[in-house]
Amino acid sequence: MLHSFSTVSLDVVEKILENAFEWIVVVDKDGLITYMNKNYCDFVEVRQEEVVGRHVTEVIENTRMHIVAQTGKEELADLQYIRGNYMIANRIPIILKDECVGAFGTVIFRDASQWMQMSSHVKSLMSKIQSYIQDINNGAKYTLDDILTESSMVQELKDKVKLVAASDISILIRGESGTGKELFAHSIHQISNRSHQPFIKLNCAAIPEHLLESELFGYEEGAFTGAKKGGKKGKFQLADGGTLFLDEIGDMPMNMQVKLLRALQDGEIEPVGATKAVSVNVRILAATNRPLERMMEEKRFREDLYYRINVIPFYIPPLRNRYEDISLLAGHFVQKVSNKIGKRILGMEDKVLEKFLHYSWPGNIRELENAVEAAVHLTEKEKITMDSLPEYLRDPAVFSLGSKKLKEILEETEKGVLQRSLEKFPNDKLAAAHSLGISKSTLYEKLNKYGLS
Incomplete structure (x- = not known):
């Protein structure tokens, strides 16, 4: 392949390929390797001078490079399992005079988590210019740019947001009152894969105990005196596909903690007065300034719910610690x-x-x-x-x-x-x-x- 270039020296071309991509491989129409850069060779533990002429399936596991070279059909952003990791790869046919003479492949991200981190990073950058056109139904107003800091502790938290936002993992945000817990919740949603879906907030301390269940799970028509005609959707249903932010979760009554835990475990909620459960797909973010560990010892907060929502803990330092x-x-x-x-x-x-x-x-x-x-x-x-x-x-x-x-x-x-x-x-x-x-x-x-x- 590379020897066919006439206007640019082979050394220059190889230098470009070595630096333009992290990993790259080129095969001819029979699937034989004509070039593989050093980074890729190092990963699969072969010597660069030994791979040329070998069939690509002998060097790279689960490859489809030879298939693309035969069919002439490109495969973009495809997951490929190599040496214990899922890579995200592109495979592009090389067409000369209407004939497929080979293919070249590049690895964009070395595993899926690297792709998700990059996705969050890109969304964070995009939010700087697109925040003003956010869908009004989204509900999330703040981005990472709204969290102003020169503190290394808070900057580490902002970096942590970019690492975990893309996943659906539950996050518990801890910190004293007034430290900015809600800003972090908004920011996590804004750069998550759910960013175009609803962001719904419920302050668990602001809702009377007897109304909390209907606020969370909704109710059917005629469920109780004063119920609206046609019923009402609860926060879980409103947040379906998006994010539910449970603020002041430490103030949630014990009986509601049981029902919340069941909803999180089953992915289903049962509106008040309903005869069957409703499936929901919701990511949970929670926040509190309460001492949950001590509350668990005093049997005022369920231990199983604590571990369910505290998969990734965030602690926001008080202002006196970030002068x-x-x-x-x-x-x-x-x-x-x-x-x-x-x-x-x-x-x-x-x-x-x-x-x-x-x-x-x-x-x-x-x-x-x-x-x-x-x-x-x-x-x-x-x-x-x-x-x-x-x-x-x-x-x-x-x-x-x-x-x-x-x-x-x-x-x-x-x-x-x-x-x-x-x-x-x-x-x-x-x-x-x-x-x-x-x-x-x-x-x-x-x-x-x-x-x-």
Whole structure:
């Protein structure tokens, strides 16, 4: 084969072939090897100079190169089992003057897992330019690009997402409240093989116990008083073919844990009031900030369900363990809030950043975002100053650690922001609402909530 090239030297051609592909083999019309590059020879443990002239079936197991050379029909992205691994190979006939004179084959990926990892990587890159055209029915809003970090720990997690996203394996995302567990769940779905199918979320802590079964599995018409005509699909059916994200799974009641486990094991669910099961194909992602291991010891979380959902564990570190991200995230939130409300804020004073770096952030990224949002609203300068920070950050002694819950601190901060807005616009509620980036009706709701006039 190679000796037929006249305008390019054999050395140049072989150099190109050695570097253009990881593995390549060329056969003539009888299936005899005319060329096989060194990488391929090393893998099948033969010497390069010994393979020329041998029939390809003697050198490569399960090959179809000789068949392609005979039929002239190409075979693309075909799985081939070689030496204990599935390879993904192309086999292309060589046609000269309308006659098939041989074939060349290349191995694109050396095993199926390498292909899946590459698929996830490509989807991750594509999400940078296609996120805005995601199908609205998909449900997943965030990608890996939305997870901002300079932390090696978090970057390793992002790399881990690319490795496991393509499989259908169950993943349990652990971490304190506000660390970004949901962003990781969205990102896993976005670069999975289910990315064009639904992403359905259920917060297990937000649904009353007596409604949780119908939320998960749906119900038939007439199943109970108040049931909708025609029944209702549950989260499992809505997520069929896609991903079901069970947030706060540690708060799921024990009786529902049993039914969830059965659904995961059987791939079937039984809607409330139904007489037969319904098959579903769903990938499960779960998240919790609860101590599941201790809950298992206390018989508050099923051990068999734990091992079912915790095939691949993810632990997202708290913000206090990734201080290198505080400046990055704070700057991002300043820009985000400023753009939303149309206010010109150029950044933070050094003292503010120093305060942020020395604070423990018990509410993690969510607390940081809320603190920055409050500061952007309160500042009257082009940079966030200490005076514009929420009171608990300016004077930590007022809010000693453990004396107040995060919800209380954030509510007191919001109330303070509202009071200062009313002082700034004493007779103009609309102007106060606009300054806060909210509607007038929302402003009145918040004023009523805190008893402000």
